[in-house]
Amino acid sequence: MSRTIIDKIWDQHVVKSVTDTTDVLYIDTHYIHEVTSPQAFTGLNNRGANVFRPKQTIATADHNVPTINQHLPIENELSKNQVSTLIKNCSDHGIELFGIGHQKNGIVHVIGPENGYTLPGITIVCGDSHTSTHGAFGAIAFGIGTSQVEHVLNTQCLLLSRPKTMRITVGGKLGKGVTAKDTALYIIAQLGTEGATGHFIEFTGAVFRNFSMEERMTVCNMSIEMGARGGLVGIDYTTIQYVQQRVEDISEEKIANWIALNTEPNAVFDSEIEFDGRDITPMVTTGTSPDTGIDISERVSSTSRNSSKGLSYMQMELEEMIIGKKIDHVFIGSCTNGRIEDLRQAAEIVKDKQKAKHVTAWVVPGSNDVRKQAIEEGLDIIFKNAGFEFREPGCSACLAMNEDKVPSGALCVSTSNRNFEGRQGDGARTILASPMTAAASAINGEITDPRIYLN
Amino acid sequence: MKRIQSTGMVLNVDNIDTDQIIPAKFLKSTNREGFGEHLFANWRYQKNGEPNEDFAFNHYPKGSSVLIAGNNFGCGSSREHAAWAISDYGIRAIISSQFADIFKGNALNNDIVPIEIAAEELALITQYVEKNPSTNIEVDIEKQAVRVYDDTFSFQKTFDIDPLKKKFIMEDISELEYLVSIKKEVEAFEELNIL
Numbered sequence: 195m196s197r198t199i200i201d202k203i204w205d206q207h208v209v210k211s212v213t214d215t216t217d218v219l220y221i222d223t224h225y226i227h228e229v230t231s232p233q234a235f236t237g238l239n240n241r242g243a244n245v246f247r248p249k250q251t252i253a254t255a256d257h258n259v260p261t262i263n264q265h266l267p268i269e270n271e272l273s274k275n276q277v278s279t280l281i282k283n284c285s286d287h288g289i290e291l292f293g294i295g296h297q298k299n300g301i302v303h304v305i306g307p308e309n310g311y312t313l314p315g316i317t318i319v320c321g322d323s324h325t326s327t328h329g330a331f332g333a334i335a336f337g338i339g340t341s342q343v344e345h346v347l348n349t350q351c352l353l354l355s356r357p358k359t360m361r362i363t364v365g366g367k368l369g370k371g372v373t374a375k376d377t378a379l380y381i382i383a384q385l386g387t388e389g390a391t392g393h394f395i396e397f398t399g400a401v402f403r404n405f406s407m408e409e410r411m412t413v414c415n416m417s418i419e420m421g422a423r424g425g426l427v428g429i430d431y432t433t434i435q436y437v438q439q440r441v442e443d444i445s446e447e448k449i450a451n452w453i454a455l456n457t458e459p460n461a462v463f464d465s466e467i468e469f470d471g472r473d474i475t476p477m478v479t480t481g482t483s484p485d486t487g488i489d490i491s492e493r494v495s496s497t498s499r500n501s502s503k504g505l506s507y508m509q510m511e512l513e514e515m516i517i518g519k520k521i522d523h524v525f526i527g528s529c530t531n532g533r534i535e536d537l538r539q540a541a542e543i544v545k546d547k548q549k550a551k552h553v554t555a556w557v558v559p560g561s562n563d564v565r566k567q568a569i570e571e572g573l574d575i576i577f578k579n580a581g582f583e584f585r586e587p588g589c590s591a592c593l594a595m596n597e598d599k600v601p602s603g604a605l606c607v608s609t610s611n612r613n614f615e616g617r618q619g620d621g622a623r624t625i626l627a628s629p630m631t632a633a634a635s636a637i638n639g640e641i642t643d644p645r646i647y648l649n
Numbered sequence: 650m651k652r653i654q655s656t657g658m659v660l661n662v663d664n665i666d667t668d669q670i671i672p673a674k675f676l677k678s679t680n681r682e683g684f685g686e687h688l689f690a691n692w693r694y695q696k697n698g699e700p701n702e703d704f705a706f707n708h709y710p711k712g713s714s715v716l717i718a719g720n721n722f723g724c725g726s727s728r729e730h731a732a733w734a735i736s737d738y739g740i741r742a743i744i745s746s747q748f749a750d751i752f753k754g755n756a757l758n759n760d761i762v763p764i765e766i767a768a769e770e771l772a773l774i775t776q777y778v779e780k781n782p783s784t785n786i787e788v789d790i791e792k793q794a795v796r797v798y799d800d801t802f803s804f805q806k807t808f809d810i811d812p813l814k815k816k817f818i819m820e821d822i823s824e825l826e827y828l829v830s831i832k833k834e835v836e837a838f839e840e841l842n843i844l
Contacts, residue, residue: 209838210831216813218831220838230728232679243829258677272677279679323727323751339729339755340681341825349828351835355811387664388721388747421724423750483664503662593673593726612725614668616691 196458199428200359200394203334203455207317209351219354222316224251224346225302226289228258228280229595230321234344235283247350248288252311255280255293256301257322258595261558261585264294273596287347300561300587303327303529307411308563310440314429314452319346324529324611326417329426330410331433332455334394336424357423358392358464361457363399366471371645373539374409375531375609375628377401378416379477379487381469386499387485390422393464396457397427401471407436408535415530416611419484428456476643478516479613479626482507486613490517490631490643507615508623517641521625523606524555524582524636525618528592531609531629532560534567540633541573543647544580550639555582556598558590582636594619607635650760651819653741653788657797658709659717659779660689666725667752671734673726684730685737705779714741715786717775720768721745723752732759742788744795746771757814758824762788764795764808777802790819 197205209218226234231253238245245251258273268274277294284291292298298309303324306312312328318335319325321343328335342352362381382389395417402410410427417425427433429452438444477487480494481504488498494505494514505512526532526540537559549555557577559565565587568574574584591598592610594617600606602621609632613624627635630644637647675687692704700707716735722745723731732755735743742762756763766774774797778784787796793815797804810818817824828835 206842209835213811213813216811218828218835220835220842229676233681233729236679236681237825246832246835270677276677276679321727321729323725325727337727337751339727339732339751339758341729341755341758345825345828348825349832349835351828351831353813353824353828387724388749391721391747391750418725418751421721421749483666501663593668595673595676612666612668614666614725616672617668620672620674620691620696 196460198359198457198461198463199332199396199426199455200334200357203315203317204356207334212353215355217354217356218351219317221319221346221350221352222250223311223318225306225318225320225325226251226253226343227302227322228255228276230340231283231343232276232279233340234347235287237344238347243348245287245289245347250350251289251347252306253280253284253289253291254299254302254305257589257593259294259588260596261588261590261598264586297562300564301529301532301589303415304532304560304564307331307407308440308561310437313437313441314433315455319352323418324415326422326424327411327415327529329414329417329424330407331437332426332429332452334424334426337418357394360390360393360395360422360465360467361463362395362397363466363468364397364401364471365399365468366401368401368471368474371476371630371648372474373628373630374405374412376474376477377471378413379479379484379626380474382416382419382485383477383487383498384469385420385485387419387483388421390417390420393422395420395422395425396463397425402427403430406535407432408533411533412530416484419611429453476628476631476645478631478641480508480510480516481505482613482615484612484626487626488516490641492516517643519605519641521553521607521635521640522604523600524553524632525558525591525606525608525610526556526629526632527558527560527590528610529560529589530611532558532564534564536609536629537564537568537573538571540629541576543630543633543644544582544637545576547580547637549581549636553636553639555636556585556591557582558585558598559587561587591618593617594622607632607641650741650821651790653714653762655714655786656710656783657715657717657778657786658706658713659775660706661719661775661779663719664721664724665718667723667728667731668725670723670731671728676728676730681733683737684734685739688734688738709782712739714739715788716740716743717778718743718745721747721749723756724749727751729755732756732761736761744771744774757818760818762790762810762818764788766795766806766808770804770806774804790815
């Protein structure tokens with residue numbers, strides 16, 4: 195029978211089927227960070243247990259780290275304790291850690307791919323919902339809770355129900371100024387935040403085939419915002435080329451095995467949805483849920499999944515034009531849009547311009563490697579000359595666990611993934627958008643269609 | 650755990666994400682304990698730390714162990730701190746029309762029973778319990794049945810729960826104990842599947 199890539203990778207990793215619906219799944223690669231791992235290590239230590247396969251776990255500090263003066267000690271005592279706890283746990287259990295200041299440090303979902311740890315055909319988990327990012331490589335990747343972090347540390351396995359499968363095809367071609375982020379926000383607006391619950395999604399179609407790995411990561415990253423357990427893209431030349439640039443000596447046989455994982459022509463998914471890339475435009479969210487995105491040129495509407503509670507929190511009126519709305523902050527970064535291509539796209543708009551005086555604009559690279567690359571290309575100068583802050587890597591204002599908070603009541607155009615109440619700081623109001631839209635909005639000081647700045 | 654008998658607390662909001670259940674500023678702890686006081690913190694408390702009287706949840710008697718919440722409960726972040734906060738507050742079961750996947754797994758790993766019923770049924774009991782907070786709620790895990798009743802109202806429904814997770818909850822077995830117990834099979838799998 196023809197099978198999907200999701201079924202093939204899953205089946206290859208089943209240690210045993212416990213019931214008709216529940217499998218013990220083997221985990222190839224486990225990423226950990228300082229916020230969701232300490233309780234798992236405590237559990238392990240209390241039982242006198244060991245990490246079963248320490249070489250298959252990679253650690254970074256990202257959620258809770260400052261994004262300025264990283265060479266100095268962390269000021270917040272609780273944050274400092276979490277980071278030092280991670281250092282101790284990794285050292286005690288023989289786990290490789292890319293800590294603050296390390297050249298490979300950065301957001302877990304940025305460093306895994308760029309250092310060649312994320313590979314096609316493997317299973318990847320992390321105590322972070324945006325682990326779905328790694329699906330871009332044709333991998334089964336998903337977020338887990340801390341109890342499960344302990345399960346993986348101790349046994350390299352998880353007890354899971356078999357997923358349902360969904361295929362989302364985006365055909366056609368994206369217009370100028372329309373990005374992977376807009377594609378993600380468009381799909382989420384169509385599906386709703388619960389639309390893919392219980393499913394792994396395969397994204398396919400001409401738009402995904404033409405996407406770079408960075409673009410694929412942006413959309414897979416936000417599959418969790420569709421309610422999905424994870425999302426992936428089939429393995430092709432783009433995937434192989436990216437991996438070969440980071441991993442030495444990949445055999446022809448291995449590549450052939452990866453390609454053979456791809457979904458077969460007659461494979462049946464539990465559900466199928468098709469979109470046309472030509473229908474997608476620059477998107478901005480209007481409420482407090484990621485599925486409230488609208489075409490940037492439209493008015494705030496009651497049909498865009500907005501709740502009255504969300505609109506009231508956002509201080510948005512129905513039928514209000516979103517374009518031209520005055521903003522206070524711009525955040526360019528996160529595991530969704532903190533990669534080099536994102537910074538290049540934002541810099542293209544910002545070049546030779548000044549941000550609006552009343553706007554605070556932050557660029558937070560996803561990793562030290564992204565930061566270094568941006569500096570080599572002179573992007574940091576473009577941002578600084580325009581009045582943006584160019585900071586050090588971390589999750590930063592995406593979830594505002596560190597000092598990078600948007601003040602109460604302030605309106606922020608953000609390239610991150612969630613616009614929940616208080617996500618970027620108590621009372622902060624978030625509009626999700628692409629790096630281009632965020633950059634154009636910083637220049638004009640109001641929500642701006644980036645296409646006006648594109649030739 | 651086999652049975653839950655309690656009154657219910659209604660939180661009639663759809664898409665309650667884990668950032669609302671436990672805001673990120675409370676995730677700096679390295680322990681599992683003490684999150685209950687921060688459950689729904691941004692809704693439960695005013696800026697000065699006083700309880701928010703407009704938040705209906707604050708008016709239910711403490712000791713109620715069933716939460717009745719809107720559709721798509723627990724979406725967003727994978728933070729298990731959300732399940733810890735709910736459990737620490739004393740909640741043992743949550744009734745909704747849909748749960749986000751990661752939250753559902755986290756709930757079960759903390760012996761919180763997620764009960765999914767149809768949207769119309771959820772609307773029915775939400776409306777009734779909101780008006781009648783002393784309504785009885787009974788959850789029978791073995792029979793996979795939930796009953797919401799008083800002298801004038803009765804609603805009964807069976808719900809789905811993964812058979813293995815049900816067994817684990819009823820017999821107080823942790824997933825971890827099970828996984829540790831099959832270590833030899835995992836090693837055999839590794840032998841056959843050199844990565």
